[in-house]
Amino acid sequence: MxxxxxxxxxxxxxxxxxxxxxxxxxxxxxxxxxxxxxxxxxxxGVTHFENVQLEPIRMTDCASEAHQFHFQMRLLGTMIVLDAFEIQDGFPAGYEFRIIGKPEDDVLTLLGRLVEKMRRVLAVKDLAIHGNQFQIRDQTVRALISSDPAGPATFL
Ligand SMILES: [Zn+2]
Known part of the structure; x- marks a missing residue:
């Protein structure tokens, strides 16, 4: 890397x-x-912003597969963007999650909301494979699923 x-x-x-x-x-x-x-x-002129670096966490999906998530929090003027993503060969790949907040928001509260979102998505198997084709399973998917034949789906 x-x-x-x-x-x-x-x-x-x-x-x-x-x-x-x-x-x-x-x-x-x-x-x-x-x-x-x-x-x-x-x-x-943002003074109420907690500029912290969040350590990676490991979560398990519904198929008992482990996923290591890295975090990146960026201050973009009047909002903060907190991303969680997996890394493959030094670059984001696989599951990706995002939550938007305000600079004055408590970072740990935002992190808690993001982890809850991640937990909900990882608990559900959204795609089924029929032959060599992916299909959405029997529920509604409220995320973007990008095409990456080498890795798992991406959720934003
Ligand atoms: Zn630096």
Whole structure:
């Protein structure tokens, strides 16, 4: 897995945690998510934002298959986006989840809501395989399922 250095804190930063931040006029810098959030907070005058790094968690789906989820929380002006995703070969792959909040929201409360959403999705088998074709099983799917024949479905 290749790692570049964050141009702010000089820490090794994996590809899924690196953000090119800047503009065409001023140029772009490679920042880790925490430095990116600090820059956005400073630029937007956001002071009530908890810039934390969440540790990966392991969850089991309805087929008893284990999934390791990584988290990325980004401050995007007046909202925060908390993503949970699996990693394959250094890049997000497989299940992906997202929850949107406000900068002043409690991060652990948002995380709890996201994990609950993940638990609900992992508890249900949405796709059935008939021959070599995937089909939606007998319930409504309220998510985006992308096509990735090499991996499991993606839910946003
Ligand atoms: Zn950094």
């Amino acid at each position: 290749s790692q570049d250095l964050c141009e702010q804190c000089a820490q090794p930063t994996v590809a899924y945690d690196a953000i090119h931040y800047g503009s065409v006029e001023a140029g772009y810098r490679l920042l880790c998510t925490r430095c990116f959030n600090a820059e956005v907070a400073k630029r937007n």
